[in-house]
Amino acid sequence: MTMGCGNACPVFPGKRYKDWKLDDPAGKGVESVRPIRDEIRSRVEKLLAELIPAA
Numbered sequence: 001m002t003m004g005c006g007n008a009c010p011v012f013p014g015k016r017y018k019d020w021k022l023d024d025p026a027g028k029g030v031e032s033v034r035p036i037r038d039e040i041r042s043r044v045e046k047l048l049a050e051l052i053p054a055a
Contacts, residue, residue: 018047 011017020043025033 009017020040022039023036025036028036
């Protein structure tokens with residue numbers, strides 16, 4: 001999983017990578033950052049559901 005490091009991120013053969021396009025929260029107020037936080041949470045929960053299917 002990467003968050004905006006582009007070509008600077010290390011690449012390991014055989015690994016799956018997801019590049020999530022997210023707004024940069026730098027310099028934004030808390031009301032602007034909360035939706036970004038919520039989007040990250042949603043994506044992580046979805047990823048966990050893919051990786052760890054319900055028994």
